[in-house]
Amino acid sequence: MADTGWPGCTKSLKGVILDLCGVLYDSGEGDGVAIPGSIEAVKRLKESDLQLRFCTNETQATRETFVAKLQRLGFDISVSEVFPPAPAAIAVLKERGLRPHLLVHDGLLPEFDAVDKTNPNCVIIGDAAENFLYQNLNEAFRVLIGLEKPVLFSLGQGRYYKETDGLKLDVGVYMKALEYACDLKAEVIGKPSPTFFQSVLSDMGLKPHETLMIGDDLVNDVGGAQYCGMKGVQVRTGKYRPSDERHPTVIADATVDNLAHAVDAILGQRGCSA
């Protein structure tokens, strides 16, 4: 399909934020697979004068394990460039003196090793996948319903994502389940939370209008970035669905076939006159 609506000259652009799963690679068996052209595209961005960060709602592994996987797939990425929700959640716990009951993937547990989890006064759910057993959801529910002021943190609010063997339910689905069970509203940590995007902008020392977000999730990547004042571009890989281009409220600044096309457009326009 033709790339549509590229957001004009990118000369004033100083930074790019990339989503990971569905943009750089498709997850699945083992490490998953790199999306064609994406390794080279990341390399070209790194060689440019643009700042580059990676903003993900990945919560199935610690940041270290996750980045090691991306490196094995061939990407030139380091831990300090990657922003997932778990470290942001730990900062919030510390700030508010909260002790979590965790319903997360086994791979994420080490991230919370140093966190006090005794006598929990809040619940954190992440993309627990196979850990979303009836018994485990029940246990999280009982912690919440037993609290005078129940607090639920959700590491993202995605509906589903794509693995190599098909679509998989994401954490947002279980967030909605617990919200209904306990008649409460979860606090989302991760995209599309403005606080989360802001922490990435702060790290780059850039303003929203100087930054472009590229993702496969129209609502959480593109809409979330636009809400903060950034440009938002959607790629037609990962969880992209054609109906995204007819979404009633979120309209991407551009829709391109894949990350390589996006980087072509960004770098191709660097020489234009503003």
Place this chain on the structure above:
Amino acid sequence: MADTGWPGCTKSLKGVILDLCGVLYDSGEGDGVAIPGSIEAVKRLKESDLQLRFCTNETQATRETFVAKLQRLGFDISVSEVFPPAPAAIAVLKERGLRPHLLVHDGLLPEFDAVDKTNPNCVIIGDAAENFLYQNLNEAFRVLIGLEKPVLFSLGQGRYYKETDGLKLDVGVYMKALEYACDLKAEVIGKPSPTFFQSVLSDMGLKPHETLMIGDDLVNDVGGAQYCGMKGVQVRTGKYRPSDERHPTVIADATVDNLAHAVDAILGQRGCSA
């Protein structure tokens, strides 16, 4: 606690509908346990001139298995008096030519033995309990997302219920999960669906104002019955919580300690002048 606000003279009353779990018995290990006084209360209603039916959102067993359990607990109940959602769902499938993918409790499966389930064009979820595995919810999601016009039936919409070892998440929680995942609205079969209550009234040949519903679920039993024009009484057993008596929208016509108290009030007032 004192019984409150009994709905005046019950002389014009011709029928009573009882919820089962939480009113007659508490579920749990084995058959669960009868709530004190409830066996005798059912007996007294049966000996009166009132019609009696049982309306339940129970979906963990076929009607036959379920009624056999109640009989073992000591209740004088027959299959034809009990109205659960599954037979109502099967009638809807027939009427609309739909073939279901089932996400239900193993115990309910025989109810659907004669139903064509090949190449499904809708999903039915019941209180699947331990069958609510990530993989099974994912499978139901994939069926729905693959349909041009996804149809989701939920056998009830309860948030949670009480077993002898504590509160358990009910089907409504997973209904909300799939609604969010697929961006659709489920069709509820069972309480509080007016169609479901109407089928019980039709079976008794009674009008709503001649009928009283007694349940432990304020929204689905009491509110659902009131919406249809019946009186609704809540018992302080089962999933009852004190906060129910301060609910912002549903106000029971009476709140009584248990079924025995309710039957005392009904039969004690039969001789009053209208």
